[in-house]
Amino acid sequence: MTISIESLVVGPLENNAYLLTDTTGHHVLVDAADEADRLIEWIAGRTIEAIITTHSHTDHIEALAQLAAATGASLYAGTPDVETIRARTGVEPTGVWDHDTIAVGADLLRVIGIVGHTPGSITLVVPTEPATTLITGDSLFPGGVGKTTSPADFDSLYTDVTTKLFDAFGDDTRVLPGHGAPTTLGTERPHLGEWRERGW
Template sequence: MTVRARIDHLVTSGTFALDGGTWDVDNNVWIVGDDEEAVVIDAAHDAEAILTALGGRRLRAILCTHAHNDHIDAAPALSEATGAPILLHPDDLPLWKQTHPDRMPDGELSDGERVSIADVSLEVLHTPGHAPGAVCLYAEALGTVFTGDTLFAGGPGATGRSFSDFPTIIDSLRERVLMLPGETVVRTGHGDGTTVGAEAPHLGEWVARGH
């Protein structure tokens, strides 16, 4: 059966700030939908660029894989421009408030919830470790999982800063992500993608490295 929904991708640039440090970063922004409607995964840095990429489609929701500032800084402006609700796992509210103290998300992303868009659904997988409320979004019909900063090509996301924990991210990857079908394409928050099958064999190496 042909799936109508597609994945569009753009890269936006800005600053990541946490624990008193700042770093220049390029972020992946993912748009999932068809010609009529879409959702945005991680509204990073540039609301205008994301609006342009939407091309007039109705934005149904802004989904946040986690609440580090570089993944959510453009979310309020994008929401204001489109009327779309911002959805975030509640465990990341302390991080959210560091960036947007006067504007709370509009709703929650709960483990096991399915977000429907066009003719596909995105299953919310709560994957704490990089952040307490980090989630991955699994689109089985599209053969892909959007991992935010939980999994990259080459290993797990960073756990050396506040609100993060290495054993927790390893448990999340082992139990929630690396058991997906090996051909599942991993679309990350930064940099190049990979597949579950390419990363799963290296879990033991990551544990041995301890980071």
């Protein structure tokens, strides 16, 4: 079993929304970020079983309430970010964190909690071929980790990304970030020391 992934860029900050589909036609949307009408048009004719939000920043949840209403999908987000998402959108996702899974048909997405960009950011481990895919939200990009607002937050984010992603997955693992182009862990791994030294 494997999952296919489509993407659509939405909103002024060019957020990536991802549509995950298993081999039996089950669908999950990751980050109902913005431009609800475009997202609804994109998924037309497909039943969305779940909408997963990678973190609580406004640019990643602008269309969440509208997509929730349009699809009737189950909603998920990192447990520490749930209350912020509820306050900002009026909808309340089910909280998930390390070792939790979310079904896409017969397949399972594994959840990894990554603290630092927000308290409840999550990365999704997606079973794809020929290598695993990580949907990292704004925790990991080509060229560095996500934005943080204090040295403590950077230390937390860098540590989680290093130990939970780079130490746990191989170089061929694909990374799909919340903005911008895909990369791989192998492409980014040689630069971990630079990121630590510069502090962002």
